[in-house]
Amino acid sequence: MTVPVITVDGPGGAGKGTLSYSLARELGWHMLDSGALYRVTALAALRSATEISDELAVARIARSLKLSFIPAAEGLTQVLLDGEDISAAIRTESCGAAASKVAAMGEVRAALLERQRQMAIAPGLVADGRDMGTVVFPAAPLKIFLTASAEARAERRYLQLMEKGESVTLARLLETIEERDSRDRNRVESPLVPADDALVIDSTGISASAVLDTVLREARNRQLIS
Numbered sequence: 620m621t622v623p624v625i626t627v628d629g630p631g632g633a634g635k636g637t638l639s640y641s642l643a644r645e646l647g648w649h650m651l652d653s654g655a656l657y658r659v660t661a662l663a664a665l666r667s668a669t670e671i672s673d674e675l676a677v678a679r680i681a682r683s684l685k686l687s688f689i690p691a692a693e694g695l696t697q698v699l700l701d702g703e704d705i706s707a708a709i710r711t712e713s714c715g716a717a718a719s720k721v722a723a724m725g726e727v728r729a730a731l732l733e734r735q736r737q738m739a740i741a742p743g744l745v746a747d748g749r750d751m752g753t754v755v756f757p758a759a760p761l762k763i764f765l766t767a768s769a770e771a772r773a774e775r776r777y778l779q780l781m782e783k784g785e786s787v788t789l790a791r792l793l794e795t796i797e798e799r800d801s802r803d804r805n806r807v808e809s810p811l812v813p814a815d816d817a818l819v820i821d822s823t824g825i826s827a828s829a830v831l832d833t834v835l836r837e838a839r840n841r842q843l844i845s
Contacts, residue, residue: 622739622740622741622742622743622744623648623742623743623744623760623843624739624743624744624745624746624756624759624760624761625642625648625743625744625745625746625759625760625761625762625763625834625838625843626746626748626751626752626755626756626759626761626762626763626814626817627639627642627745627746627747627748627751627763627765628748628749628750628751628752628753628762628763628764628765628811628813628814628817629749629763629764629765629766629811630749630766630767630772630796630799630800630803630811631654631715631772631776631796631799631800632767632771632772632773632775632776632796633765633766633767633772633822634765634767634775634822634827634830635747635748635765636652636654636747637827638747638763638765638827638830638831638834639652639745639746639747640696641827641831642745642831642834642835643745645831645835646742646743646745646838646844647742648742648743648744648745649738649740649743649744649745650696650744650745650746650747651735651738651744651745651746651747651748651751652688652696652747652748653731653735653746653747653748653749653751653755654718654747654748654749655688655696655698655709656681656684656686656731656734656735657718657719657721657722657727657731658709658710658714658715658718659684659686659698659700659705659709660677660680660681660684660718660721660727660731661677661709661714661717661718661720661721662700662705662708662709662714662717663680663684663700664676664677664680664717664721665714665717667680671717671720671721672720674724674725674726674727675726677721677724677726677727678724678726678727678729678730679730681727681730681731682730684700685700685701685702686698686699686700687699712780712785712787712795715799716795716799719799719802719803720802722749722803722806723802723803723806723807723808724808725807725808728750728754728808728809732754732755735755736755736756739756743843746759749803749809749811750809750811752764752813752814752817753809753812753813753814754809757814760841760843761818761834761837761838761841761843762813762814762816762817762818763817763818763820763834764813764814764817764818764819764820765820765822765830766819766820766821766822767821767822767823768823769793769796769797769800770793771822771823771824772796773789773792773793773796774789776792776796777789777792780792818834818837820833820834
């Protein structure tokens with residue numbers, strides 16, 4: 620039996636994580652946070668003093684990760700590396716910037732590809748990332764591409780970081796997001812683009828619950844859920 624997969628792609632800060640978690644919880648499906656895989660790889664490379672630009676060395680790290688995901692508080696997943704909780708460490712801006720560079724490497728993406736596909740187990744999978752619908756699960760019956768303006772995404776991230784007590788400026792966050800968008804869209808390996816058959820949703824000015832309702836309605840229309 621083919622395991623149903625819903626892919627959720629798009630740029631950082633568009634609300635992919637919130638949508639994916641809500642979908643997985645609503646449907647009782649598993650969830651893949653592919654971005655976390657690249658963040659963990661980047662963190663492991665940084666901790667081992669590996670040059671982020673050394674593609675083969677970073678790929679070796681990606682293949683050897685002893686990683687597990689554990690459902691935690693609402694909307695969150697606990698990430699363990701070698702048994703250590705690194706959930707907070709991989710969500711820093713510096714780790715995110717390193718992860719974006721790592722994610723552009725073909726050898727690293729190849730190392731993590733099969734690990735991601737193996738997560739498609741019954742009753743279903745919600746896959747959150749940037750190339751879930753184009754590369755990892757190209758045959759998925761429902762593909763979502765969730766986007767939002769760079770300004771809206773910067774404001775959301777600013778509020779999140781301020782709540783955590785981190786010192787940031789909105790201008791710098793906007794600059795970082797625009798740089799990351801450009802890198803993701805123009806990279807040779809798996810550029811950030813909607814799949815040809817993806818449903819594109821612009822979440823600028825739209826509530827998370829409204830986005831969820833739209834996707835659930837589409838899933839029902841395609842008879843993925845009752």
